[in-house]
Amino acid sequence: MAIQEISTLPKNGVYTEKTAASLHLLDQGLQAVEKLMYDVVASDVTVLRDASRHILQAGGKRIRPRMVLLSYLACGGRDIERVIPVASAVELVHTASVVHDDINDHGIVRRGRPSVNSIWGRTFALLTGDFLFTKVYELMAPFGDLNILLADATIALVEGETLQASAVKDNNFTRQVYYDIIARKTAALFKSGAMLGAKLANAPASYVEVLGNYGFNLGLAFQIIDDVLDLTGNTEQLGKTAGIDLEQGRGFAAVYEGGQDLMESIKRKVLKGDVLQEAREQAQQLIDMAVIGLNILPETPERDDLIDLSHLVIDRTH
Amino acid sequence: MAIQEISTLPKNGVYTEKTAASLHLLDQGLQAVEKLMYDVVASDVTVLRDASRHILQAGGKRIRPRMVLLSYLACGGRDIERVIPVASAVELVHTASVVHDDINDHGIVRRGRPSVNSIWGRTFALLTGDFLFTKVYELMAPFGDLNILLADATIALVEGETLQASAVKDNNFTRQVYYDIIARKTAALFKSGAMLGAKLANAPASYVEVLGNYGFNLGLAFQIIDDVLDLTGNTEQLGKTAGIDLEQGRGFAAVYEGGQDLMESIKRKVLKGDVLQEAREQAQQLIDMAVIGLNILPETPERDDLIDLSHLVIDRTH
Numbered sequence: 001m002a003i004q005e006i007s008t009l010p011k012n013g014v015y016t017e018k019t020a021a022s023l024h025l026l027d028q029g030l031q032a033v034e035k036l037m038y039d040v041v042a043s044d045v046t047v048l049r050d051a052s053r054h055i056l057q058a059g060g061k062r063i064r065p066r067m068v069l070l071s072y073l074a075c076g077g078r079d080i081e082r083v084i085p086v087a088s089a090v091e092l093v094h095t096a097s098v099v100h101d102d103i104n105d106h107g108i109v110r111r112g113r114p115s116v117n118s119i120w121g122r123t124f125a126l127l128t129g130d131f132l133f134t135k136v137y138e139l140m141a142p143f144g145d146l147n148i149l150l151a152d153a154t155i156a157l158v159e160g161e162t163l164q165a166s167a168v169k170d171n172n173f174t175r176q177v178y179y180d181i182i183a184r185k186t187a188a189l190f191k192s193g194a195m196l197g198a199k200l201a202n203a204p205a206s207y208v209e210v211l212g213n214y215g216f217n218l219g220l221a222f223q224i225i226d227d228v229l230d231l232t233g234n235t236e237q238l239g240k241t242a243g244i245d246l247e248q249g250r251g252f253a254a255v256y257e258g259g260q261d262l263m264e265s266i267k268r269k270v271l272k273g274d275v276l277q278e279a280r281e282q283a284q285q286l287i288d289m290a291v292i293g294l295n296i297l298p299e300t301p302e303r304d305d306l307i308d309l310s311h312l313v314i315d316r317t318h
Numbered sequence: 319m320a321i322q323e324i325s326t327l328p329k330n331g332v333y334t335e336k337t338a339a340s341l342h343l344l345d346q347g348l349q350a351v352e353k354l355m356y357d358v359v360a361s362d363v364t365v366l367r368d369a370s371r372h373i374l375q376a377g378g379k380r381i382r383p384r385m386v387l388l389s390y391l392a393c394g395g396r397d398i399e400r401v402i403p404v405a406s407a408v409e410l411v412h413t414a415s416v417v418h419d420d421i422n423d424h425g426i427v428r429r430g431r432p433s434v435n436s437i438w439g440r441t442f443a444l445l446t447g448d449f450l451f452t453k454v455y456e457l458m459a460p461f462g463d464l465n466i467l468l469a470d471a472t473i474a475l476v477e478g479e480t481l482q483a484s485a486v487k488d489n490n491f492t493r494q495v496y497y498d499i500i501a502r503k504t505a506a507l508f509k510s511g512a513m514l515g516a517k518l519a520n521a522p523a524s525y526v527e528v529l530g531n532y533g534f535n536l537g538l539a540f541q542i543i544d545d546v547l548d549l550t551g552n553t554e555q556l557g558k559t560a561g562i563d564l565e566q567g568r569g570f571a572a573v574y575e576g577g578q579d580l581m582e583s584i585k586r587k588v589l590k591g592d593v594l595q596e597a598r599e600q601a602q603q604l605i606d607m608a609v610i611g612l613n614i615l616p617e618t619p620e621r622d623d624l625i626d627l628s629h630l631v632i633d634r635t636h
Contacts, residue, residue, distance in 0.1 A: 048477060137454075
């Protein structure tokens, strides 16, 4: 599985001591994130606990906590335990939004499993999403000023989701609207995750800035690919209800300016696979620009891992 | 209007200088809370801004921010500006939950106006509730450890709402279940509001404790009256869709142990007004117990105002 490879394969096929140690920290961190998320949703209100664990145990790419952890490590942080609650909180923001999304989109499959709303119904799904948000708040409570960063990203996420629902309703999915939507609903959280990792490592402001910029662009790239895969994939392959975005015209806007009149030619292009190729090129351009900034970071395996994260984002098929 | 009277009427009909000054601070605080809530939901995503302001401008009793402010003043705090963001955050937690409640309950009237979901639809109402939660997070970000108190109350609130939906679904509305529900969904937030006010005034732990206890019991009393008014009132009088709780059996459980078999005798009692009277007596007992603890606080007008808050809660007709 491509995701695992990033954290377990050495550079050039050879493990150096340093690489092995840092990979060990990343893996340790990712495992601790899973455990913390599982533990923190414990509740005697069994439906909240069960529905939360259902969506968490379905997995997901965990690209956001990976971003937080790698950003921390790339800035020289080594006390990985310190980052776990923050990396978990960032993933739980995403998880909460996914649960609420599936209510609004009537999604019935998520991460290869039935969605929370399809098992527990809309009312309990709404409350489970709320519950996950409250757990973000609980996890972040001890982190002082860092809360401002994550609060801003969470606000942007809800605004982005709302702009998207408005654009669908008003049939107003231009490329500009599309970029505004994905900047807020996806890129802002990636950005804040990268900045949080850097700040927890007490990195200088310049590191925080280039990592935030990288996270932002990686987030844009991630969402573009996500939307185009939604167009080209099927439900089984994607592990979530496919075609939702097709109805909403989102994937089209990722690549094309214009409305329904282009539908036929776009469908032909989708069938030929051109759309996915174009989106990957566009995503790669975003990454290339942002990667240059990372040059100011110390030359470490984790800096390379951060760059490798972009391959995971761009080359994925689901 | 009964709510205003509490902050504008003097004790014994005579304003002392001290009373006038402290009432001035309370009124100043409540006005600043309104302004901050209005301002903080500003967004270029107009539907979020408009829907948020719609529910905020409908008013509401503002009993939670009043609790925070009075608790602060009763502990000797005088820098009222310091409490405004926290009092606003506590009210926004409640407001967010109200918006999500109305989705789940299909409520069409709230605070005498159409509910958010009835104007903007379920999707935008869900996102507006999420947005209000993120604004709580934003407002509280600068308050360090105090976040733990509010996070816990917010978790309890969502758990209480969930227990309630479960009890309705499973037709399992015993008195014990009812108390567990209202303790979490209402009393926990009142309690944390009172404790937050005290902590912001740097009050000793004993003050924080008795105020928390008072807030908790006031919250229980508030919810019992709320549920019984829902039984006995009509939509116009209550300013929200009446009878929702009747269907769910909640108001019954506030007063009676037992199920559907008691329906007829209860309906007769409701018509005679006995239920409301019994609930008021029960609520008064809760308050009487908690008021004793307040004796350790300095004898101030604000301590009396806190006790007067219970009359507002118990004697209200909507």
